[in-house]
Amino acid sequence: MTDIAATDAVAGRAGYLVGVDIGGTKIEAVLIGPDGRVVASRRVPARRGGDNVLDDVASLVRGVAGDRFADVAHVGIGTPGRVDAATGRIANVVNLDIDELDLGSLVSGRLGGIPVHVDNDVNAAAVGAARVLCGDDLSGTVAFLNFGTGLAAGVLVDGVLQHGYSGAAGEVGHVPVDPNRFDCPCGQRGCLETVCSGASVARLWPTADGRPPMPDLIAATRRGDGEARRVLAMVTHAIGDTLQIVAQSVDPRLIVIGGGMAKTGGPLLEVILDELHARESACPFLKGLDLGARLRLAPVDAPVGAIGAAWAS
Amino acid sequence: MTDIAATDAVAGRAGYLVGVDIGGTKIEAVLIGPDGRVVASRRVPARRGGDNVLDDVASLVRGVAGDRFADVAHVGIGTPGRVDAATGRIANVVNLDIDELDLGSLVSGRLGGIPVHVDNDVNAAAVGAARVLCGDDLSGTVAFLNFGTGLAAGVLVDGVLQHGYSGAAGEVGHVPVDPNRFDCPCGQRGCLETVCSGASVARLWPTADGRPPMPDLIAATRRGDGEARRVLAMVTHAIGDTLQIVAQSVDPRLIVIGGGMAKTGGPLLEVILDELHARESACPFLKGLDLGARLRLAPVDAPVGAIGAAWAS
Numbered sequence: 273m274t275d276i277a278a279t280d281a282v283a284g285r286a287g288y289l290v291g292v293d294i295g296g297t298k299i300e301a302v303l304i305g306p307d308g309r310v311v312a313s314r315r316v317p318a319r320r321g322g323d324n325v326l327d328d329v330a331s332l333v334r335g336v337a338g339d340r341f342a343d344v345a346h347v348g349i350g351t352p353g354r355v356d357a358a359t360g361r362i363a364n365v366v367n368l369d370i371d372e373l374d375l376g377s378l379v380s381g382r383l384g385g386i387p388v389h390v391d392n393d394v395n396a397a398a399v400g401a402a403r404v405l406c407g408d409d410l411s412g413t414v415a416f417l418n419f420g421t422g423l424a425a426g427v428l429v430d431g432v433l434q435h436g437y438s439g440a441a442g443e444v445g446h447v448p449v450d451p452n453r454f455d456c457p458c459g460q461r462g463c464l465e466t467v468c469s470g471a472s473v474a475r476l477w478p479t480a481d482g483r484p485p486m487p488d489l490i491a492a493t494r495r496g497d498g499e500a501r502r503v504l505a506m507v508t509h510a511i512g513d514t515l516q517i518v519a520q521s522v523d524p525r526l527i528v529i530g531g532g533m534a535k536t537g538g539p540l541l542e543v544i545l546d547e548l549h550a551r552e553s554a555c556p557f558l559k560g561l562d563l564g565a566r567l568r569l570a571p572v573d574a575p576v577g578a579i580g581a582a583w584a585s
Numbered sequence: 586m587t588d589i590a591a592t593d594a595v596a597g598r599a600g601y602l603v604g605v606d607i608g609g610t611k612i613e614a615v616l617i618g619p620d621g622r623v624v625a626s627r628r629v630p631a632r633r634g635g636d637n638v639l640d641d642v643a644s645l646v647r648g649v650a651g652d653r654f655a656d657v658a659h660v661g662i663g664t665p666g667r668v669d670a671a672t673g674r675i676a677n678v679v680n681l682d683i684d685e686l687d688l689g690s691l692v693s694g695r696l697g698g699i700p701v702h703v704d705n706d707v708n709a710a711a712v713g714a715a716r717v718l719c720g721d722d723l724s725g726t727v728a729f730l731n732f733g734t735g736l737a738a739g740v741l742v743d744g745v746l747q748h749g750y751s752g753a754a755g756e757v758g759h760v761p762v763d764p765n766r767f768d769c770p771c772g773q774r775g776c777l778e779t780v781c782s783g784a785s786v787a788r789l790w791p792t793a794d795g796r797p798p799m800p801d802l803i804a805a806t807r808r809g810d811g812e813a814r815r816v817l818a819m820v821t822h823a824i825g826d827t828l829q830i831v832a833q834s835v836d837p838r839l840i841v842i843g844g845g846m847a848k849t850g851g852p853l854l855e856v857i858l859d860e861l862h863a864r865e866s867a868c869p870f871l872k873g874l875d876l877g878a879r880l881r882l883a884p885v886d887a888p889v890g891a892i893g894a895a896w897a898s
Binding site: 412413425427429434435436437438439440441442443444446447448449450451458459460513516517518519520521522523524525551554555556557558560561562566 | 725726738740742747748749750751752753754755756757759760761762763764771772773826829830831832833834835836837838864867868869870871873874875879
């Protein structure tokens with residue numbers, strides 16, 4: 273059970289919260305008590321299709337809440353795809369065969385009218401990671417960089433998610449930084465996501481037997497493999513660009529490295545710090561920002577997506 | 586006189602505000618009445634050195650306030666250089682020969698203890714431009730891009746300036762986007778500022794007899810000058826990168842083009858829109874953001890730096 277201190281945000285809400293994290297392979301839910309702690313969690317394999325997702329989410333909420341279902345004041349859902357957080361509608365959830373779905377109100381309807389908020393999975397994970405890492409103190413700006421299948425950031429200011437005018441806040445993965453790099457499925461060329469997302473690293477450094485590519489790439493570089501060194505330099509350069517873009521636009525006090533790639537752990541942090549130190553050695557301005565001191569790995573032992581979904585709004 | 590509607594922000598303040606814009610060649614001040622309108626303005630040539638600046642700012646505040654000096658509740662100052670908005674201290678104001686100066690408290694002392702807030706000139710202009718363009722409605726995110734000697738952005742969320750953790754929010758001019766471009770005095774290579782700041786355009790497209798370079802560059806391109814076309818393409822490409830970085834990090838509802846380069850007016854907006862449309866034609870995601878519809882030129886007929894300084898906090 274993860275210890276999350278209650279904050280002012282919960283003071284106005286009676287009872288319990290449920291957070292649901294919809295993923296491509298599993299759906300996970302947590303029940304959060306009035307004191308802000310996770311008191312139960314549950315997961316099921318994800319099934320494709322809108323009706324299945326609605327059924328699974330609704331029964332997971334009832335299941336994780338158990339006897340406390342009547343005390344659940346609010347359900348939050350984090351999901352991949354395009355999300356309209358204001359209406360709870362989702363679209364283009366390719367992994368689950370969903371074109372369009374009025375997820376928020378349909379889940380609410382199946383749960384007797386409990387208020388449901390829907391946000392994208394990166395934003396939910398950003399909230400969850402910030403709550404786990406920062407506890408009570410969510411003041412200032414926290415950026416969560418999701419190095420997953422794609423690359424995107426979730427940004428919180430004083431604990432509040434920044435969605436932006438068109439829901440595009442944090443979509444840094446599709447900033448083109450070098451026209452000589454790879455074509456991006458988005459239609460641009462050289463998007464950061466084409467080099468330093470988890471999927472891109474898997475493409476640039478294929479591994480056998482399903483081993484995750486980033487630890488393998490770092491290990492091969494350390495063994496002196498020249499090709500690994502070349503690929504890793506490209507990847508860490510794109511990560512460095514991403515960090516500078518986020519730092520020099522929203523200037524967060526904490527920059528959380530999340531997504532599947534973050535499971536690499538310490539070795540990932542080391543190669544990112546090497547990249548930052550190389551850049552800082554040439555640039556006093558950048559050195560003054562001291563971005564390395566602001567970096568954290570996302571917690572790996574807590575269901576940050578589901579926890580954050582409960583609190584996102 | 587510029588018509589600025591009063592907002593809630595002023596409700597808690599009795600009386601009048603004074604805003605001061607310290608520039609490299611002039612210092613300008615405005616007096617803003619309880620109804621939010623500019624009721625007087627005054628300017629003096631800038632003199633170098635900390636004591637001169639203190640004298641000039643203090644006498645300009647008394648001068649612009651006139652009979653209303655006793656009713657002035659707050660003075661705001663916008664200045665170039667490094668600014669600590671929390672303490673009012675400034676440093677490295679190269680144009681005015683100031684290494685370090687406790688500007689806020691020293692001006693306050695010379696004005697009988699009136700509260701003084703100091704912010705950087707780009708942030709102050711951001712607030713002023715937003716107030717002139719948006720009037721009462723400062724909801725959502727507004728980004729002000731200052732294409733001046735350097736390149737930096739000021740970002741407001743619901744009317745509140747975002748300084749960030751280290752005061753680096755909006756410092757997008759020193760994001761390196763192409764390692765093959767120019768060395769930057771900051772120590773990096775390829776910073777956006779090396780291509781699309783006003784000073785960089787003046788370097789890339791020198792003009793005779795002090796004519797501003799950007800209108801000349803656009804006119805030469807339209808006359809079919811190949812070198813002008815090449816330089817303009819490089820400049821608008823860097824502007825496009827800047828717009829994407831700002832849009833895809835903070836996703837503003839309005840993006841204001843300011844700084845000296847903005848005085849180019851309509852022709853500048855046209856070449857920026859051409860660049861955006863070329864990018865959008867390849868990328869549905871970018872087309873969906875419809876950044877062109879969010880662009881505005883900074884007002885040229887209002888002293889936005891001084892107005893914004895009065896309201897910045």
